[in-house]
Amino acid sequence: MGDGNKLNPVEAARLFVNKYFPHCEGALLAGSVIRGEATETSDLDIVVFDKQFHTSYRESMVAFGWRIEAFVHNLTSYKEYFFSDYERAQPSMPRMVAEGIILKDEGVIGPIKEEAKELLDKGPKEWSTELINTKRYFITDALDDFIGCTNRAEAIFIASSLAESVSEFVLRINKRWVGTSKWIIRSLRYYDVEFTNQFVEAFDEFYKNEDKQKIIQLVDEVLEPHGGRLFEGFSLGKIRRE
Known part of the structure; x- marks a missing residue:
């Protein structure tokens, strides 16, 4: 010590x-x-x-x-x-x-x-299809903000939000426990070391060199098996009157 x-x-x-x-x-x-x-x-x-x-x-x-x-x-x-x-x-x-x-x-x-x-x-309870789609939508929304952002200070915090939401998505989709702070990366390592290295490299590349491409590619690879990015047609809380 x-x-x-x-x-x-x-x-x-x-x-x-x-x-x-x-x-x-x-x-x-x-x-x-x-x-x-x-x-x-x-x-x-x-x-x-x-x-x-x-x-x-x-x-x-x-x-x-x-x-x-x-x-x-x-x-x-x-x-x-x-x-x-x-x-x-x-x-x-x-x-x-x-x-x-x-x-x-x-x-x-x-x-x-x-x-x-x-x-x-x-392990944790399995996500419903509805919840998966909701998470896809909000990850897509954050990714679009990240891609279009030209203010580095704002992009840093959008990237942080993406790191948390994408790690949660990967782990919960695979019925694994999640974490916060240092337990985000520990939980990912327990799941898949190779993916974790790719995850860290993508965000590290942005923070060091302002290169967004690896984060964009990572997010698309995570979402693709579940329908990819989601915007058009997404609805939350809509109730029709009889």
Whole structure:
């Protein structure tokens, strides 16, 4: 981690749980430190299951030389987060639980981990044809704005919007989980490394050299199997009177 004064992350996490949640039924250490992806600014993500709390909450603090994010649940409240993450196709909580290293377990962690793994394996719900067409339309709209834009500052942000919407489209069409921020690229890599490299190269080429062509080509290749760009004939919310 680049800081000789920091405790080992697992040791620090156990000390944290023992001090702040001594009566909890279970706790896990999750996040980048257990995946071997930690950076100088990484914190400890600790999931706690403690039946004395009526509702879930999240709290940030500094302890034992680490910045710590505590995600505290009782033995049922975590289910709401599992369901919410499933609905938005961003499995933050199930992933933390499934990947997490057990810090403490009074016999509750096993079933919760199994529940998380089953949800991750299931994948997000499949998109309807109507939703696919809606996404195609808005990607087409953004792409047209991008192609016609002559203001570099505006084009940068249109490109950012395209990156997010196209990554979501690719992943959801293939029934894969999506993400935000750094998890956009991580989610794409989990799906297809070769496509991800093409994706990064296309946007990098624009940001460095103002060359839009690779982004345009990428978007068209993504949309083509699903009918290509969509404008004419698209309708949203139209209701005819009887």
